[in-house]
Every structure is written in structure tokens, then in C-alpha cells.
Amino acid sequence: MLKKWKRISLTARLIGILIIVALLGVIGYQLYDFYVERIGFTATKAIEHYFNSLATGDYAEVYRMTDKENLTDIYGRRITEGEFYDQLKNLTGEHKLPFGAVECTKLFQGRGSRYYLVTLHSTVGGTPGQSRLLVEVRREAKTWVVTYPFAIML
Numbered sequence: 001m002l003k004k005w006k007r008i009s010l011t012a013r014l015i016g017i018l019i020i021v022a023l024l025g026v027i028g029y030q031l032y033d034f035y036v037e038r039i040g041f042t043a044t045k046a047i048e049h050y051f052n053s054l055a056t057g058d059y060a061e062v063y064r065m066t067d068k069e070n071l072t073d074i075y076g077r078r079i080t081e082g083e084f085y086d087q088l089k090n091l092t093g094e095h096k097l098p099f100g101a102v103e104c105t106k107l108f109q110g111r112g113s114r115y116y117l118v119t120l121h122s123t124v125g126g127t128p129g130q131s132r133l134l135v136e137v138r139r140e141a142k143t144w145v146v147t148y149p150f151a152i153m154l
Helices: 002-038 043-056 059-064 081-092
Strands: 099-110 113-124 127-140 143-148
Touching: 043 059, 043 099, 043 113, 043 127, 043 143, 059 081, 099 127
Parallel strands: none
Antiparallel strands: 099 113, 113 127, 127 143
16 A cells, blocks of 8 residues: 555656646747847848838848848749849839838737737828738748748739
8 A cells, every 4th residue: 555655756747847847848839939039130020120221221131131032923934133232223203202110910820930910000192091911921040031932023
């Protein structure tokens, strides 16, 4: 009978230790996720920087922050840096874009990418307005790159 209670006691201790280790793992992951999302050059800050660079006409920075692997036309041909700049100039009309604010709302993450609903606030002709779009970002070589959308219009 004593051996049975010792075995039950040992099993209960092991289960308790496993539960504590699992809880510490969950807490550690939550702290890591908080750190990644709030401190340093986060995905949200990268998206804001991307659109502010577009707004100010810093096309070199927009190109640097764009995923090059998926930067192709509808036929799968790679887009050159010059073609990318031309497309950005066509998109903006070579004017500075008056974004009053860039709001990012994280929707979900999966397969190494994060998806955000981005709201661009602007005032055109004295009338305030906003545009919403889905943005996909991915961590690449210790920096964030925008993988969708691209400013390619053929």
C-alpha cells in the first residue's frame, strides 16, 4: 500500500512539474510575442515606414523594403529596380502623398508572414478621407519586407 502511494505521489509530482514547465513556456512565448510586436523595429513600424517613404517619394527605401523574390510581372518575369521606380512614379503621379496617419491593425499570422489591415488617412482638396488595404509582411535577414501589395500595374 505504501509503495502504491509513493508511486501515485511521484506521478502527481511529475505531472505538476510538466504543467509548470508548460505554463512557463506559454508565458515565455507571450513575452516574446509582446517584445517582437512592441519593441524595436516591429512589423507595424516597418509598414508605417514603408508608406511614409512612399508618401515622401523615397522610392529607393520602398524598393529596399519590398520582397524581391516575388517582385514579378503577371508573366513571372522579374521586375527591375528601374521598372519598379517607374511604376511608383505612375502610382503617385510623382507627387508627394499627404498621409496624415498610417494605422496598422494586425489581423493574423501564418507561414512566416503577418497580415495587417492598413488604413491610410489623408486630406485631399480639404476633404479628409481614408483608404484601407491588406498588407503582408515577412521577416527577412533581421528586417521586415513587404510581400504584398506591390505597386506593379501593367
